[in-house]
Amino acid sequence: MSAKEVKxxxxxxxxxxKMAKKFLEDNGIEYQHLDVAEDKAARxxxxxxxxxxxxPVIDIDGEIMVGFDQTKLKEKLGI
Amino acid sequence: MYELIIxxxxxxxxxxxxxxxxxxxxxxxxxxxxxxxPLTTVGIENYMGYQYIEGPELMQKFEEQVKQFxxxxxxxxxxxxxxxxxxxxxxxxxxxxSYRAKAVIIATGKRPRPLNVPGEERLRxxxxxxxAICDGPIFAGExxxxxxxxxxxxxxxxxxxxxxxxxxxxxxxxLTGDQILIDNLKDASNLSTFLEHxxxxxxGSSRVExxxxxxxxxxxxxxxxxxxxxVEIGLIPNSELVRDIVKLNEVGEIEVNYACETGVPGLFAAxxxxxxxxxxxxxxxxxxxxxxxxxHKYLQRL
Numbered sequence: 001m002s003a004k005e006v007k008x009x010x011x012x013x014x015x016x017x018k019m020a021k022k023f024l025e026d027n028g029i030e031y032q033h034l035d036v037a038e039d040k041a042a043r044x045x046x047x048x049x050x051x052x053x054x055x056p057v058i059d060i061d062g063e064i065m066v067g068f069d070q071t072k073l074k075e076k077l078g079i
Numbered sequence: 080m081y082e083l084i085i086x087x088x089x090x091x092x093x094x095x096x097x098x099x100x101x102x103x104x105x106x107x108x109x110x111x112x113x114x115x116x117p118l119t120t121v122g123i124e125n126y127m128g129y130q131y132i133e134g135p136e137l138m139q140k141f142e143e144q145v146k147q148f149x150x151x152x153x154x155x156x157x158x159x160x161x162x163x164x165x166x167x168x169x170x171x172x173x174x175x176x177s178y179r180a181k182a183v184i185i186a187t188g189k190r191p192r193p194l195n196v197p198g199e200e201r202l203r204x205x206x207x208x209x210x211a212i213c214d215g216p217i218f219a220g221e222x223x224x225x226x227x228x229x230x231x232x233x234x235x236x237x238x239x240x241x242x243x244x245x246x247x248x249x250x251x252x253x254l255t256g257d258q259i260l261i262d263n264l265k266d267a268s269n270l271s272t273f274l275e276h277x278x279x280x281x282x283g284s285s286r287v288e289x290x291x292x293x294x295x296x297x298x299x300x301x302x303x304x305x306x307x308x309x310v311e312i313g314l315i316p317n318s319e320l321v322r323d324i325v326k327l328n329e330v331g332e333i334e335v336n337y338a339c340e341t342g343v344p345g346l347f348a349a350x351x352x353x354x355x356x357x358x359x360x361x362x363x364x365x366x367x368x369x370x371x372x373x374x375h376k377y378l379q380r381l
Contacts, residue, residue, distance in 0.1 A: 014213035015118040015135040037216030052204035053217050053286070053307070066204070068112075071155030071174065 004077060006031035007059040009046040013037075017056040020068040027079055081107045081151075081180040082378050084170050085371075086158045086320070089115020090360045091350025092186035093141040094367030095374075100148030102375045107178055108150060109170065111157035114138035115188050116314075116351065117360055119212050126360050137360070153178075158187070161320045167345065182345040182377055184370045185321055185333060189314035189351045189358070194226065198281035199310075206287025211235035211309040218307035220244055224290055226278055227311035228252050233260035235309045240267040247303050249273045249292055273301075281308060316352045328354045339370035347374055 006024065008031050010017030024031050034042035036055060050057045050064050058065045060076045085095045088110035099106040117123070120134030129137065145152075153172070160171035167181040191209035193199060199207055208214040211225070215235065219242040225235045228250030237260060239246045246269060253274050254261050264270055273292060279300070280291040289304045316332045325341040325348075326334045332354040339347045349370035350363035 011213060011216040013121075013216065014210070015114075016213060018135060019114075019118075037219065043217060051285075053206060054204045054208060054210070054214050055217065069155060070112075 004061045009034045009036050009057040010055050011037045014055050016068040020056045081105050083182045083374050084109055084178055084180040085184045087186035087188055088113045089188045090363040091367035093145050094364040095184050095186060095371040096145050096150055098368045098371035100150040104375060106150055108152045109156060109158055110154055113142055113154050119210055158320055182374045184374060185348040185352060186350045186367055187317035187352045189316050192313045192315045194278050194310055196278055196280055202281050202283055202287050206307050207281060209310050215239055218243055221306040222304060223307040224249055224303055224305045225309045228254045230256040230260060232311035235311050237263050240270050245269045247271050249276050249278060251277045318352055338373045345377060
């Protein structure tokens with residue numbers, strides 16, 4: 001199975017973002033991190049992809065998840 | 080069938096889990112998430128043993144402590160129903176599973192109180208947020224409104240005046256938070272305060288575009304153009320699960336006695352979901368330990 005492309009849109013202060021990133025790291029999943037507090041383009045991208053303005057947003061091969069839901073995340077990542 | 084199911088994994092639930100595991104109770108820890116309310120608390124200076132620690136870090140330590148013990152966990156599953164059996168309880172989850180146990184500890188905590196006004200639910204996540212610390216930076220450079228007059232609202236306003244174009248602080252009461260937080264806002268030139276005003280409606284088609292507020296004294300209405308709303312008007316207990324089985328007080332908290340007993344044999348409650356006065360991490364943790372020890376005594380007598 002080829003590795004899935006994972007992007008995490010987050011803010012530096014958001015605890016659920018930290019938990020999501022730590023979860024990915026603990027499971028050896030590589031991801032691209034986008035700080036929507038600093039990066040305005042990433043913010044707009046996140047809003048248009050997810051249709052909402054809450055973080056974290058996780059993009060797994062184009063599938064969008066809002067929030068940190070460990071069960072769903074495992075399912076989507078196949079781990 | 081388990082001996083005990085602990086519902087909720089904040090300070091009360093995780094402490095109950097450690098105590099239950101040390102008593103070798105065959106227990107299940109069931110929770111939508113791990114960590115509870117401290118996850119959105121930045122600095123903690125009154126949890127003994129730590130002079131200063133951030134909420135998520137403290138909860139990480141709680142989690143590590145739980146993991147030291149052989150205890151079953153289902154994290155990511157919220158309890159959606161609880162019913163009494165002839166001997167024990169059945170807990171249904173939002174993932175369609177169900178679990179049975181002789182005893183249950185409810186440690187489901189509290190969640191942010193909604194405004195309950197038109198437009199709020201529809202625009203939730205589209206400019207309406209209940210986690211200023213999470214989503215605040217997304218509204219950098221925009222006009223925003225913070226709703227509430229307590230510490231959480233004042234902290235949110237204090238953070239937002241630094242990055243937003245303008246902050247409207249709207250409270251139905253005079254400001255009730257700590258004086259130090261009120262003083263912090265004194266010099267902000269981009270802050271307007273509407274005390275004794277209520278929010279009537281959240282407006283916008285696909286995103287928040289503004290709010291309608293009303294002066295409680297004069298009845299005069301006003302519209303504020305904002306792109307984001309931070310709702311910080313307190314918390315409500317997650318007690319729906321047992322509202323038909325146990326007694327709730329006037330604010331919906333589960334009434335418990337000194338021993339975390341609800342009045343239903345085998346059903347205990349601990350932490351912020353209960354009517355125990357003062358909502359503090361150290362108190363919730365203490366209550367969680369007490370509930371597990373009482374549950375242990377209850378199970379021994381069966």
